[in-house]
Amino acid sequence: MNNSLPTSAKPVGPAGTASSRVFDHLRRDLVGGRFVAGEKLAINALKDRYQVGLSPLREALNRLAAYGLLVQENQRGFRVPKLSRDELDDIAQMRLEMEGMALERAVANGDSLWEADLLAAAHRLKRADISLDKGEEWEHLHTQFHRTLVAPCGSVWLLRFIEQLHDQFDRYRRLGPKMPTIRQELDEQHHQLVELALQRDAKAARELMDDHIHKSYEVALKRYQDHV
Amino acid sequence: MNNSLPTSAKPVGPAGTASSRVFDHLRRDLVGGRFVAGEKLAINALKDRYQVGLSPLREALNRLAAYGLLVQENQRGFRVPKLSRDELDDIAQMRLEMEGMALERAVANGDSLWEADLLAAAHRLKRADISLDKGEEWEHLHTQFHRTLVAPCGSVWLLRFIEQLHDQFDRYRRLGPKMPTIRQELDEQHHQLVELALQRDAKAARELMDDHIHKSYEVALKRYQDHV
């Protein structure tokens, strides 16, 4: 009912600090490809762009560097990490291993509340208007769906790593303009994943997840190759 | 050098910034159990303790929070994460999965230079004087050995996650005073691991690694239970 303000799954609560706000904003922009890979960040320009002072901005940059969305070089500031085919392969491979593991555990552990959340997340994702807001809304619901899928895997650290890998993967997947054609097929798989999860068919679910990641990988690779 | 996470092997080069220096120092102290779990950090006290100003100190704290060695609560500073049996189990379980995977790949990929590095690392570890420097020297060589073991696994992200898990695991393992008795057995396994790696026996190596982590887990659990 009260979907207006503080209920969302956002990292920062009602009393967000400037540092946290700019962290979230920068993270979205980095994952969404609003910066050129390899680019050196001009801190003074960012100060204007995000309307914050130097201290909270630098704190946010430090966090992003520790998180892996920036690289920090002593005495010479921050840059956006380069992209490479090798790294994309690495990330996709790790997603296969870790999300597969997480999904199997989630299917084994998830309760009926999870089933409800999953259906809800899938429904919201299906309903999302891709043309709206440059697809930001769809992206958010997509992230949320995958998060929900593996949520009851029982490992905080596994979830954390998967989240990190998703962010990294999306730096490739979200290069360039949208391609709604392939999305059709991937969207289909989301619903099949829910089906198999509800049937508690861990093996089939994992196989489908493997295929899903593989297809997403092909999208990301295409984007990367077109982009270079 | 620039692509490694802030947790790189070497503390920081000659031109380390104040921020990086205090990050390294704090990281060592957190992993080494020099702070009480759950404790709230008094920033002004840290300023004196590490002889740095507020800005570089806060930047270091932000990095450590993103890395998982601190928790950050908006508007109320930083605290040392609590310890729990559940989390220890989680961390150990993840180490089993990830280091096992990494070791298998390393055994498949590692070249002769790796073999040499491995022998060297094992030798240095054996020679290390535990009584020296509160065991810091041994700890460093131990970390280095395990790092070398999985180094050629081919995945930057896998290595990164393993490193992070080691730091988390050591928060438990290094609680309380040293127990040289059990170390004997674990030290023995280090050499057996080298043996199996050189023989390229991936399966046996992984099984031994599983056992090694399991034994380490028992040490850590004992420490944790004694500590509570």
Added chain:
DNA sequence: TTAGACAAGATAATCGATTTTTTAACCTAC
């Protein structure tokens, strides 16, 4: 007694200015 209000002190977060280091442009000697 105890819940709530309030003020005072402590702590966290942020700002503006300064110091340090790097970068880039220019010069000179060979």
Added chain:
DNA sequence: GTAGGTTAAAAAATCGATTATCTTGTCTAA
């Protein structure tokens, strides 16, 4: 022409002080 050196400008890092927020202790009213 190029390697090496010098310096001015730019950028990064840090400092000192200010502002915002939380915490604690005290008081009052029910």
